[in-house]
Amino acid sequence: MITEPPSPSATPDSESASARDDAAARAPLGQDRRRGPLCEGDRVQVRDPKGRFHTITLVRGGRFQTNRGTLDHDDVIGLPDGQVVRTPEGREFQVMRPLLSDYVMSMPRGAAVVYPKDAGTIIQMGDIFPGARVLEAGVGSGALTLSLLDAVGETGHLVSVERRADFADIARANVDLWFGRAHPAWDLQIGDVADVATLFEEGTIDRVVLDMLAPWENLASVAHALAPGGVLTCYIATVTQMSRLVEDVRSMGAFTEPIAWETLQREWHLDGLAVRPEHRMVGHTGFLMTTRRLAPGVAPQRRDHRATKVSDGLDGMWDHEEGWNDEAVGTRVSSAKKVRRVRRDVRAKAATWVEDPTPGPGDDEIDR
Numbered sequence: 001m002i003t004e005p006p007s008p009s010a011t012p013d014s015e016s017a018s019a020r021d022d023a024a025a026r027a028p029l030g031q032d033r034r035r036g037p038l039c040e041g042d043r044v045q046v047r048d049p050k051g052r053f054h055t056i057t058l059v060r061g062g063r064f065q066t067n068r069g070t071l072d073h074d075d076v077i078g079l080p081d082g083q084v085v086r087t088p089e090g091r092e093f094q095v096m097r098p099l100l101s102d103y104v105m106s107m108p109r110g111a112a113v114v115y116p117k118d119a120g121t122i123i124q125m126g127d128i129f130p131g132a133r134v135l136e137a138g139v140g141s142g143a144l145t146l147s148l149l150d151a152v153g154e155t156g157h158l159v160s161v162e163r164r165a166d167f168a169d170i171a172r173a174n175v176d177l178w179f180g181r182a183h184p185a186w187d188l189q190i191g192d193v194a195d196v197a198t199l200f201e202e203g204t205i206d207r208v209v210l211d212m213l214a215p216w217e218n219l220a221s222v223a224h225a226l227a228p229g230g231v232l233t234c235y236i237a238t239v240t241q242m243s244r245l246v247e248d249v250r251s252m253g254a255f256t257e258p259i260a261w262e263t264l265q266r267e268w269h270l271d272g273l274a275v276r277p278e279h280r281m282v283g284h285t286g287f288l289m290t291t292r293r294l295a296p297g298v299a300p301q302r303r304d305h306r307a308t309k310v311s312d313g314l315d316g317m318w319d320h321e322e323g324w325n326d327e328a329v330g331t332r333v334s335s336a337k338k339v340r341r342v343r344r345d346v347r348a349k350a351a352t353w354v355e356d357p358t359p360g361p362g363d364d365e366i367d368r
């Protein structure tokens, strides 16, 4: 178990009673489940001999079975993280706690998630800082929410808005499961982001992140909530959405010139002399756009070059398009039946592992 080194001035004698009380009141946010020996109730990733990953929860007497061999949970409980267990048949299973990026990619979902490569970029380019007041919508399955909460920390404030109650339920269970309890900086609201944003006092939100079909519909309410200089980051799936968004940001006159880009992540194959990019990659996830709120009454800086016809704001490309929906932009959305199943399963898991850390039903990966 790793213990924090004492700070030079904080000896047991000098530590005030109130500081100790404060420390006791701050229950850890899952940190104890991310370090130290593997314990019963820990989620671990098992890499089977074929290189496939499986997420299981460790239970005394539990057994993980595949057609490539069997792993007894008791063989790793109590050992340091990072084990390779050899079965009697000579097969090896690697056992490690998942990283946040592993968790996000394997957690139950109702809506498409923001991939780790984009979540990392959003935190950096959207300038999400510890203690920040951040507004996020939509929440979907809660993937981006996890990174935003890590970035704002316990002293920040993240208001996450999702208009579908079933998705919000899935997100809450996913987030609670990761942190092991309700995150004190998180306020999950069901509703439309435009309604929530206008309730804030003008200019009091530091950062806004939108991941939704039609972010341009919310620019006025975001401009109301965002502090002068505050950053708006939008994650959009298609060029047509980006074009529409950028033109509306420009024509509103309340934001700086938008910047848009995409992040490509190409994994490499590392095998002897065959060191090269993998043949397959995730070719496209989404585009990112950032812009900053100008102070009220300040007009955007004029550009030197003449704008082309399509960048004339509301008369630009796609402005008259009415058919914005998930199908039209090619976004994958789970069926109602799948969402119902995911919601039921992940909530049962959260209820079992967050409120009562003893094993119980609902952990379908466990073969006892």
Ligand SMILES: C[S@@+](CC[C@H](N)C(=O)[O-])C[C@H]1O[C@@H](n2cnc3c(N)ncnc32)[C@H](O)[C@@H]1O
Binding pocket: 111, 112, 113, 114, 137, 138, 139, 140, 141, 142, 143, 144, 145, 161, 162, 163, 164, 167, 191, 192, 193, 194, 211, 212, 213, 214
């Ligand atoms: C792609 S998902 C978000 C995924 C999420 N960022 C994640 O990483 O898991 C888009 C979500 O936005 C929600 N949404 C769309 N428009 C909205 C609005 N105006 N206000 C609140 N939520 C909205 C949808 O219901 C959907 O769940």
